[in-house]
Amino acid sequence: MAKPKVFVSRVIPEEGLARVREATDATVWEDELPPPRDQLLSAIAGCDGVLTLLTDRVDDEFLDRAGPQLKVVSNFAVGFDNVDVAACTRRGVPVGNTPGVLTETTADLAWALLMAAARRLVEGDRYVRDGKWKTWGPMLLMGPDVHGATIGIVGFGRIGQAVARRAKGFGMRIVYHDLQRVPKAVEAEFDATFMTLEGLLAESDFVSLHTVLSPETKGLINAERLGWMKPTAVLVNTSRGPVVDSVALVDALRNGTIAAAALDVTDPEPLPADHPLVALDNCLVVPHIASASRATRGKMAAMAAANLLAGLRGERLPTPVNPEVYG
Numbered sequence: 519m520a521k522p523k524v525f526v527s528r529v530i531p532e533e534g535l536a537r538v539r540e541a542t543d544a545t546v547w548e549d550e551l552p553p554p555r556d557q558l559l560s561a562i563a564g565c566d567g568v569l570t571l572l573t574d575r576v577d578d579e580f581l582d583r584a585g586p587q588l589k590v591v592s593n594f595a596v597g598f599d600n601v602d603v604a605a606c607t608r609r610g611v612p613v614g615n616t617p618g619v620l621t622e623t624t625a626d627l628a629w630a631l632l633m634a635a636a637r638r639l640v641e642g643d644r645y646v647r648d649g650k651w652k653t654w655g656p657m658l659l660m661g662p663d664v665h666g667a668t669i670g671i672v673g674f675g676r677i678g679q680a681v682a683r684r685a686k687g688f689g690m691r692i693v694y695h696d697l698q699r700v701p702k703a704v705e706a707e708f709d710a711t712f713m714t715l716e717g718l719l720a721e722s723d724f725v726s727l728h729t730v731l732s733p734e735t736k737g738l739i740n741a742e743r744l745g746w747m748k749p750t751a752v753l754v755n756t757s758r759g760p761v762v763d764s765v766a767l768v769d770a771l772r773n774g775t776i777a778a779a780a781l782d783v784t785d786p787e788p789l790p791a792d793h794p795l796v797a798l799d800n801c802l803v804v805p806h807i808a809s810a811s812r813a814t815r816g817k818m819a820a821m822a823a824a825n826l827l828a829g830l831r832g833e834r835l836p837t838p839v840n841p842e843v844y845g
């Protein structure tokens with residue numbers, strides 16, 4: 519029997535790719551850069567399944583080009599804002615993502631960014647490399663304490679809570695904001711207090727973003743809300759770039775509205791090297807690597823493969839984002 523036809527839009531770790539290659543007739547996009555839209559659309563034509571990345575837009579056009587035989591979209595990420603889930607559901611196509619396995623790794627990176635921005639690690643490293651280190655300086659590269667400070671976590675789901683666990687170890691006061699309060703037992707576990715967004719931004723020394731990207735959260739951290747923050751505050755974003763208004767952030771960092779930002783995700787993404795954020799000493803940017811530990815990327819690959827193969831067999835995906843597709 520012919521194997522199902524599949525397109526994998528980038529090389530992913532062997533933990534998943536080997537299974538996909540073995541069980542399917544797979545075409546893998548081998549380039550480092552994502553397939554250009556026209557090539558993506560030609561590559562998926564007639565496929566039974568697709569394994570996509572957050573850099574691929576899955577919308578009606580994509581689904582039309584794939585064709586009515588498409589059985590599954592497996593997204594190699596926990597976030598799925600690149601997928602028009604409603605369009606997939608309308609066509610009866612289940613969509614899978616990779617929740618859970620990247621929670622701790624992403625929280626580690628959020629924590630690394632928070633620490634690095636607070637203690638000015640990148641600036642310090644540059645200072646040494648530029649040959650500027652002449653003596654021990656009593657006023658050199660001072661920053662805020664992390665321990666004992668207040669952290670405001672926006673989006674108190676799995677990753678937000680994993681960040682709270684780290685914050686607890688640093689003796690921080692933890693406040694959070696989300697669409698709704700988490701159960702009291704969870705608040706008690708982290709000693710976390712629910713606040714309005716306005717209150718959280720006004721009281722926090724560190725603000726860490728962990729919300730999904732949706733029409734409601736696009737531009738959530740805009741000029742007005744940056745204005746509610748302390749001039750000494752540090753903003754950390756490991757969620758999605760468009761949650762923060764980049765133009766407003768540039769102004770806030772330039773004008774001292776807030777002290778610093780540390781970003782794993784940006785808008786636009788990738789951030790061009792000549793973008794104003796890159797020129798700012800008080801802005802640290804890394805290239806969307808929060809889940810990039812070898813072990814975690816391996817687990818994400820295995821999970822994406824499991825979703826893809828289950829969908830091809832007509833079975834329920836292990837982690838569907840649109841379970842309603844099963845009626």
Ligand code: DGY
Nearest residue numbers: 594595596597620809
């Ligand atoms: C995700 O999974 O959504 C991250 O942004 C990439 O790992």
